[in-house]
Amino acid sequence: MADYDVAIIGAGAAGLSVAAFAAQLGLKVALIERARMGGDCLNHGCVPSKALLAAARRAQQARDAARFGIRLPPPEIDWAAVRAHVRGAIARLAPNDSEARFRALGAEVIRASAHFVAPDTIEAGGRRHTFRRAVVAAGSAPAVPGIPGLAEVPYLTNETLFDLEDPPGHLIIVGGGAVGLEMAQAHVRLGCLVTVIEAAPGIAGREDPELVEGLRQALKAEGVALREGAALRRVEPDEAGGLAAVLEDGSRIAGTHLLLAAGRVPRLAGLDLPAAGIEATRHGIVTDLSLRSVSNRRVWAAGDIADPRGLGPRGFTHVCAQHAAIIARAMLFRLPAKLDYAALPRVTYTDPELAQVGLTEAEAREAGHTALRILRWPLSENDRAVAEGRPEGLVKLVATPKGRLLGASVLGPRAGDMAGMFGLMIGRKLPLSALAGLVLPYPTLAEAAKRAAGEFFVPRLLSPAAKRLAGLLMRLP
């Protein structure tokens, strides 16, 4: 007899979702967490970052108000109160992820570090626990790149950034991905100087360059200094008590704080996966498309630590929920379940937001779609965007010649709110006519999506043949 039906390592977004399913089905569940319940999303990720961005947006709105005829004094940033808002958001959401809630659901919560000692045994809290099934949901940690001099300067990561007692004077951010860009805008709006150093040719390298350009301009206009295609030669302490980043071109950027936002690494260390025969690479635990370990069939992986073969890791909280649903089907009910990221959304919550669902144009071409229909609708042609004084932005759709949506990219205020609509279109393989024919409330930004879809039909609707037909039909009695 095993001690547990399901043992779960990690009480972050992924582990908690699996635990909730399994415990509510009446299974004997162990949920093992060594640090804070809720993991990265609640404590060091999505929640504090979005709370900080929300505070920063208020400051920016005050600066922008004069454009609308409202004169306000320049905003004063009360950093302690901003931090209290961030901490308050975490505290308010914490009960959902708490030990008390999961105990009430029937899970046994073990507050200890866990590692495997055998293919069916985990050790945690000085005891061995046997299991029928295990789910490894230990997440990912911030990557620490091998920058010369890094050991000599203090640096921040997402795990320490939200605890700063005072605002950074000049925040140097290494990495212009989602974390780097969101935090760059939050801090510049909160009155800090910000420089982003991105090694790749451009920021937000995975995203559609046509839309990234709009975001680049918006960030620069607010004062974020962007050093793109910039290789870091070294970092070093600065005479002024701060630090300096020296680039390969010889330029030297002096700052007060350094934030590493250079990607993530799976938290494999300490799990002793070989003891359980669990195969892993530097990307994570290798699984099949049902998230089951390819080498220990008692074990599944979920969330940031999972490296599903053929798809690779994806670091998003909504992916954790998707993984948990797959595991519930495959592991708990032994039903066929296959992970599919075709309709996966991702949003960078800057202002304007950058949202992507499914494939970008470049990804679609890489995937072998040679003939594509690219459809665009600029927000300058959207009544709501113009009325709100936010006409910069674009909806760009990538479709097959037959009118099936492969991907949607949106740059604009609250662009992420459109992701659900595109996800449904792609996931359910709905034709573009479904979106083009949708009656949407006027005036909304989503109308730009409908208009972009409508562009697919314009050449056919306004063709000489269609015009001739309309003329002929008009003459009929």
Ligand SMILES: Cc1cc2nc3c(=O)[nH]c(=O)nc-3n(C[C@H](O)[C@H](O)[C@H](O)COP(=O)(O)OP(=O)(O)OC[C@H]3O[C@@H](n4cnc5c(N)ncnc54)[C@H](O)[C@@H]3O)c2cc1C
């Ligand atoms: C700054 C930032 C902002 C983000 N914003 C967003 C966003 O807006 N939207 C979005 O979708 N995603 C966002 N993400 C990504 C999101 O936070 C992650 O994808 C998600 O939190 C991953 O959840 P997880 O359960 O896989 O891992 P985690 O949340 O890391 O949870 C894993 C848990 O396992 C525990 N653990 C690890 N090893 C052991 C062990 N040996 N024994 C016991 N316990 C262990 C850890 O302590 C941790 O609590 C953001 C990330 C960052 C860094």
Ligand SMILES: NC(=O)c1ccc[n+]([C@@H]2O[C@H](COP(=O)([O-])OP(=O)(O)OC[C@H]3O[C@@H](n4cnc5c(N)ncnc54)[C@H](O)[C@@H]3O)[C@@H](O)[C@H]2O)c1
């Ligand atoms: N809104 C969201 O959903 C959201 C927000 C934040 C983070 N996340 C998730 O968290 C994860 C981590 O985000 P991230 O921004 O740290 O990673 P990322 O991989 O998105 O971006 C890292 C960036 O750092 C650059 N880089 C790496 N090493 C460098 C170096 N030595 N010098 C200069 N640049 C360097 C890379 O070229 C890349 O552009 C991502 O998987 C993302 O999915 C999601």
